[in-house]
Amino acid sequence: MSQESSLNTKSSAIRTEEMVLNMGPQHPSTHGVLRLELALEGEIITNVIPHIGYLHRCFEKHCEAMTYPQIVPYTDRMDYLAPMGNEFGYAIAMEKLLGIQVPERVDYIRVIMAELQRISSHLVALGTYGADIGAFTPFLYCFRDREKILSLFEMTCGARLLYNYIWVGGLSHDLHPDFVRKTREFIKEFRPNLKEVNDLLSHNRIFIDRTANVGILPVDTAINYGVSGPNLRGSGIKWDVRKEDPYSVYHKFDYDIPVGEGKYGTVGDSWDRYYVRVLEMEESCKIVEQALDQLPEGDVQSAIPKRIKPPIGHVYSRVENPRGDLGYFIISDGSTSPYRVKVRAPSFVSMQIMNELCKGYMVADVVTILGSIDIVLGEIDR
């Protein structure tokens, strides 16, 4: 009887319960092995708990056991969509610690490689984002163009994905004689292809409805969380390590920093973050063209030290990777391998805003928001 009465008192409201939905580690749109624990009220998200570490490959432990040049291949495997950027960051940090000045040709080639890598990385981001929203065809168009960049890299250093190309103090190979011509050809045919993807995806009404006004990230929150790269710029602030903290020869080129403008919704929504990447590819093309025009002659291996043994001390240095501000913190104890290396991975930091962004949206929007942050699990877990 008492049970019945207690039921009766509550019968005015239907008993509801939060549903916990486990997304991942095997799920088509978690971009790798991320696990998201979603608390749902119907289809509305009340809480998101990301669980990471499914790809923790002990990068930092390996650094402590390897010599300085041996670390380069391991840096490749962190953000495996932008290995050139990772190597670049490591080389810059080590050169700062060692006080090496690299030949100008090396700097130019590094910039060309890093920018081509940025294009290829953003192409993957665009393609997978389209696939997340349900349009599968742009994904294949993006991969088609990416293949062309990979063949440029292959021509230079023989590898398709993980290059071990940028060494401390130099490069592993000089450019192939055809590289300059082929890169120019690529950029010439890439621009119309990018427009095609734009027509198919960026300005598609359904795509805009799905992404505009979803997952709005205010600038203050973004900075407080330490978010960087296209995610931060999507919130409408012009902040790029290449301009704020110039490294290599970036100061010699003329390019813009695209920012989110809230064209179809609020500034800082998923569409803005997405579109900043599209615009950045165009800017990267500009940088590559200028660098190819100004490319000096020289030996790319003249500054490579025979034996790397930095003084006791520490260095923190950062570069603008496709996903944001990639920092290396290296402590040297005077031996041939570092005492401690810590990587500030941009995706690791950006991933933390998931909960902030997703609350109150629907299950489908989790995919939209996650895709717009553009994470790489190799970098988050290292």
Next chain:
Amino acid sequence: MGFLDSEFTDGNIVITKAEDLLNWARLSSLWQVSFGLACCAIEMMATSASHYDFDRFGVIPRPSPRQADIIIISGTVTLKMATRIKRLYEQMPDPKYIISMGSCSNCGGPYWEHGYHVLKGVDRVIPVDVYVPGCPPRPEALLEGLLKLQEKIRNESMIKKTA
């Protein structure tokens, strides 16, 4: 050995032909779990994309393991992930096949020595049919691995035990 026994052990024409047909069906429609682990997953995606086109061989990605036939372990298997991979494998219906793609899932790859959180070879948790070496393997290498797997399936038999 009696006549009937030899009919069944040596394989008669009807059984052999039926078997060929069934093997052909299995090998030309290998649906893959759309599941990527690490760097190799990007090469796996490139293999399914326009330039290399996995679909030519009848391989299409299925998001649910219940509807898949092969699982390509594409990348480093960590200890935290190993149990999930085992579960994923168990969720797949028989007959199922596994391609281990890349050094990491073959044997731990570059992380074999200091990787305190890396499983040194996915064959420590699930049985592997084809190993594809490389770090990461090129798409051509993965295609070659798939052809090897098809060869293996072609020689399977319902009656005769294969190794």
Next chain:
Amino acid sequence: MMYDFLVDLFGNSALANIIAGTIQSLLPLFVFILPFALFAVYLERKVSAHMQDRLGPMRTGWHGWKQTIADILKLIQKEDIVAKDNDRLLFNLAPIIVFAGSYAAFAAIPFTSIFIGTEVDLGIFYIIAVTGIVVAGILMAGWASNNKYSLLGSMRSVAQIISYEIPTILVALSLVMISGSMNLHTLSEQQTGYAWNWYIFGGPGSELSKFLLIPSMLVGFLIIYISTLAEVNRTPFDIPEAESELVSGYHTEYSGMKFAMFFLAEYANMFAVSAIVVALFLGGYQSPIGYLGDLIGAKWMIPIEQFSWFTIKGVFFVFVQMWLRWTLPRLRVDQLMAVSWKYLIPIAFVNLIIIGLITLL
């Protein structure tokens, strides 16, 4: 017609009736639906591949034409998994119901002027009612799977199919008002002659009302095409099986042949809804340019020609469905509902009233 012939063939007895009934009901399944579903899956893969700069299946036969046969043969060989916590009865029943529901719709579809499964006077009504069974099957599948993705997928699917049935019915109703019949055979017969007599161009006749009807009919055609897209869960309305969110929706837990049944039902359904659109608006099996059989005086050729025309029109709309799928992203579940309740239904209502007023003229 066919039924009578078969009954005659087997001698007029109760048994003959049963045999004739069985043969007649299975005939479309084996002659048309299964081959069509196999062909449609192949077509989908080829169409998508060529739209994406790829080749698609190439290794099984000429340009991989045997691919779907291999797929089905493989699916038969697969282990049939029923997990411990699945509701065994419903889990096994669901694919059968879904398949039966989409298959039953073919009974009332007029393929030619002489062959039609059963000529029911309530043709449209019957098809809409019988495809409603699919909803029950999907809900069963989602519930019995005991999987959260399946449940969410089936809930979405049910909400979607029910919402989009309303605009479909409203548009069908406007046609019923003009033609005065619910029989699809009659409807097709009314659109005889040339393409100008199709209902999308206002139907037969040459009075003023025909020309007044044309804009309304075009609107009606668009509405019914969009809502049938949603009813068969195709992009941009493929939310129930949204791969990137819900793994594969309500059939996540199904393996082997049971999955194949969902798979074939989906493609059979694609043709069924296209067939309805064709029968209502595009003259059904009628040729747009007259019959060769009439021209050379071979009357027996006409049904064959009609069948070809019907299939061509149907497959064309199936092709458009595929084209859309590989071009457009998908909507979100609330936007999907908004499209139906905020746009399609009011427009369909207004359209219905306008058509009613015109027919009163």
Next chain:
Amino acid sequence: MKQAEEILQILKANFPDSNLELKTDQPTEPILVASPLEIDKLSMFLRDSSELLFDSLMNLSGVDEIKANLLSVYYHLESTKLKHKITLKVSTDRNKPEVSTVTEVWKGADWHEREAYDLFGIIFLNHPDLRRILMPYDWDAGYPLRKDYENPEFYQGMKVPY
């Protein structure tokens, strides 16, 4: 834009009791050494003071200084408005590694601190959710990045060494 010395002067004026020290013997950037239990108040001041405005935590790294029997935490701060940077360091006893959390100040510190806890065993006092992050939740073989870490033979029945 302020140099490390100026920042130290400002901090000394506002925190007269703390013992702050600027190490300039490094070949690259100088380090400001602070006390582990005061770092939260110090950070709050660094963020909010109108002269400093360190609104962004670039990096937070744990370091095992086994020779000195210490566990240290390095903070790399940056002001996106005033464009200056500073490196803070706190050191704590290896046997009782306790540091105040800065998650209140910079939300981005959350996962960095969890990572430092996971890999070094540094306990961040008042952290909202101090769990392992990269390693499995049931990992009981210690903190892998400590210099004296030894890998277990088995984890959940799987052999760990090669």
